[in-house]
Amino acid sequence: MSEVDRLAYVVKFIEFLCIVDDVMEDLPFGEACIEHAILRQALYECYDNDQYGGRAAGLMKSFLRELRIELTGFDDPSTPLLLKTLDTSLRNRDSDDSEFMTLAEYIPYRKTNFDYDFVCQLLRWGMNIPPAVQDNPLARAYDNYIGVIVGLTNDYFSWAMERQEATDRIRNAVPVLMKEHSISETQAQIMLKEVIVNEERKAKKLRDNIMSRTKADEELKRYVTGMELFAAGYSFWCATCPRYHRPQSAGLLEGLY
Template identity: 80%
Template sequence: MAPFPSHPVDTEHILSFFSSFPVRSCEPNALPNIQQALNDTIYNCTTPASRERKKAEYRHTNPAGNLFGLSLAMSEVDRLAYVVKFIEFLCIVDDVMEDLPFREACTEHAILRQALYECYDNDHHGGRAVDPMKSFLRELRIELAGLDDPNTPLLLRTLDNSLRLRDSDDTEFKTLAEYIPYRKINFDYDFVCQLLRWGMKIPPAVQEDPLVRTYEHIIGVIVGLTNDFFSWEMERQQATDRIRNAIPVLMKEHSVSELRAKLMLKEVIIEEERKAKELKDRIMSQPEGREQLKRYVTGMEFFASGYSFWCATCPRYHRPQSEERFVKHNNRL
């Protein structure tokens, strides 16, 4: 199959959007598939009226564009819904785990990982918080087995490793260089890359190319730090025993104000984008016969640009204090 038709997005009028990457969206063609996948995930992984459900529903109220329509413009039609389910699932996991004390979050992650193994299918212990998510992930694993795709087992092993590593370090980072590897882990970035390749049906050999590895790393830095840049106003108000964001790291590392640290972070992201564009030009100049590599790199760029555009426009990051009022309004409809 092929991806849904996509179109360029006009970003000129969005003052908060500073990425130099082009943005494309596969809305409206893909929206029914995306919405069905979101409904399946949100309503099976959260309970009615719960904080997690309210946050998930609010996450997808962006009038500027759907998160997945913007970031998954090159996923194959028959894979898009699965990609949406996995990413939304991880977003919900993140919303749940960030409210738990560090040690308890580690335990809950371990319980959740059991859903990826058939030998635990009769173990219905759902821990304190992950029971619905564990059931959802188990059913998703069983459904994917029916696709008979030889690359699916690698996808699930990568997810298992990501759940094992995410939020597994309570270190207070002193420098941005120390923080970036953790940020990529906590973003589930290795799994996201594997998922994007799986969703685009990119041959596994592509990921072994050194240029691809380098490009993936740069894109990982961009998306992780872009999330930090736009989510800081929301995160700084959260009651948690660990704040994971590059802005307080830069404040500590350079002894600067919050405003200066945010400007520094923006400069870092812009410089990483410059590196990505330079490397992409090198990849695109490769001889014929490397079309899959070039297609994947293009898909990664659209993933980063779409995600950046969504972060720059979504109510979740720009009107966090209005969230409860929005939910109450929705409940009255």
């Protein structure tokens, strides 16, 4: 649903964030914070002559700088906001080494670590959605449901891989639920699935409400449709990609799809 001249940039940003996530999560926490700060320099013209790429940010920094320069050619007031939102996301995405004890505490961090505010802004920018839609309370409520769904769905399907990784910080809802409720890993996975399905029900109810309103803003309806497609596509990717794929029983999957 992106505008033709913006689709390639949407794809580039999504792939870029996947690579950033892969690289940064393998670094010790303190070093990851430094590398994120180096990467953010690519978003500022005053650093264009600075070629220092740290230990890991080098090629990503060059790629992001080129994207920023290309985007300056867009005569659209939402483009500077897009880049500003990305800067904020890169600053905050892996800046907390807390050990979360409850799912309620973890979810806001999960959305931040997922770059969710930027993803929403990127989809709005790609679809050329008017700024007024962003301020609509219904859009914000729907964004919140989708953010919880995609973040926790990623946790659900990536846990088989993440549980085996050597890292100084595990960022997944499964161990959070295990601690919060003193339950086994299998029980936590089942509970996580139930949380996701419940959020999907809420999102569907709100979507149906928005779509049934004859006087509702057509741009709002278009945005909600775009976000629904994003959530569906991303959830499908999490469920099937080689990166996360492990043999799964039908019982665990059937509640999600």
